[in-house]
Amino acid sequence: MATKIVTDGLCVYFQKFCPVHGNSQNLVHKDLSVYLETQHYVKPAWIPREFSGKSEKPCPQGCGFCKRHEQHLCLPIIEITSKCNLTCPICIADAGRKWEMSVEEFRIVIDGLIRAEKQVDVLNISGGEPLIHSRVLEIVDEALSRPEIVRVSLSTNGLALLQHSHLVHELYNRNVVVSLQFDGFDDNVYQALRGRKLLKQKMRILDLLAKTGISTSLTVTAASRINIAQLPKIVDYFFSQPHVVSMMIQPLSFAGRASKLTDQIERLSVADIIKLLDGTDNGRINASDFAPLPCSHPLCFSLAYYLVLDNGDTVSLNRLVDASTMLDSLANRTIFGLDSEEYDRLKDMVYEMWSGPSGSVPDSDTVMKTIRNILDDISSLNFDAQRAFTAAEKYIKSIFIHSFQDVETFDLSRARRCCQAYPLPDGRLMPVCVYNVLYRGASGSLAMKRGGSLLKTSEKGNK
Secondary structure, three states: OEEEEEEOOOOEEEEEEEOOOEEEEEEEEOOHHHHHHHHHHOOOOOOOOOOOOOOOOOOOOOOOOOOOOOOOOOEEEEEOEOOOOOOOOOOOOOOOOOOEOOHHHHHHHHHHHHHHOOOEEEEEEEOOOHHHOOOHHHHHHHHHOOOOEEEEEEEEOOHHHHHOOHHHHHHHHOOOEEEEEOOOOOHHHHHHHHOOOOHHHHHHHHHHHHHHOOOEEEEEEEOOOOOHHHHHHHHHHHHHOOOEEEEEEEEOOOOHHHHHHOOOOOOOOHHHHHHHHOOHHHHOOOHHHOEEOOOOOOOOEEEEEEEEOOOOOEEEHHHOOOHHHHHHOOOOOOOOOOOHHHHHHHHHHHHHHHHOOOOOOOOHHHHHHHHHHHHHHHHOOOOOHHHHHHHHHOOEEEEEEEOOOOOOOOOHHHHHOOOEEEEOOOOOEEEHHHHHHHHOOOOOOOOOEOOEOHHHHHHHOOO
16 A cells, blocks of 8 residues: 655654545654654664565565565564463454464474574464463473573463463473563453453462562553553562563554454554653653664664662663663664673673762662672573573563554554564464464464364465
């Protein structure tokens, strides 16, 4: 569709023309100055080792990645089942069917992923609800057996952990990060977003994860007028729990089942979420803590990192080093992994704080002590990536904001820069928003075919 990016001096819009439906205009960003500022954070990309898409087809029909793609894969997401124990009105995957991936099929997907990527910092296992997969632990073990995969996370609504409490211990023993769907501390929120009241169950799940001490990430879907007032309390919980290492806030995307809600819920952007977080937790979070993730398109991701001090306080890394310096080490990854590059940067940080003017860093003595402890921990590991990432979680908390595209906001320039994708059994790496907007539908999943196996689907090369 022919599209122009236009502004009224305040906001940024897509101005579209369709020969069937005529002209239309969709909001892209509510702040022109912030929109322009984000464009400065784009970094040169790493290119995948292998392209499985078809460049001869027009973009994005040949996607997967083709040679027109402008970034490698930072965060792969493998959907191992379409089965789910909830029927969320906002489900982007429209989950609920009876398909699940076999261990053999998962192995084939991993093989293709590793051919394209030298190292995978984090592999996310998703669904549907992955914990109701009949062989989920075998699938996790297959991922963990690959030395190229540094860390495995698993996205879940958590309900299966209450029915099968041994699962949390199995995941803990495997050093898996549990990415828990958590939308707030109000039953009305869950009724609206998840189709039923779940607060009691969610609180029991939080308690179970805390008692186990398993590394946990909170995944929050932010919906205007439904749960944005919950964000300060969620942030407070995030900072108060040592085992909660990160938080992902996703503005509601009007895709999947949520495509029916465009007239009922106001669209939120990454910038809107940052404004809502500014000043929360007694001023612990500032808008200046956030910067676009440089490996993706600047409108897709924003992030903030917080150093956990020995006294329990936290300080934004953006207040210790300038944003461009910090983001240079994140140019082609999504997480602060404390590899050799970050290790050298931490050493430089100690010197800068020691030699800089007094008062330039808040509580600089405590900050320097904490950084020296990190250096001591990491230096003993000989930069073993898996152990270094685990050590980093003791000291670094992360807040990510990720805005998925939908039919109204789909932008090829963002899709070409996408660093988050679904690896498929035929070797293709399908950018998440291309997948969600263009390829989901009646079949629910590109990797699934009704009445047939995933392997047969991959041989035909389409859904």
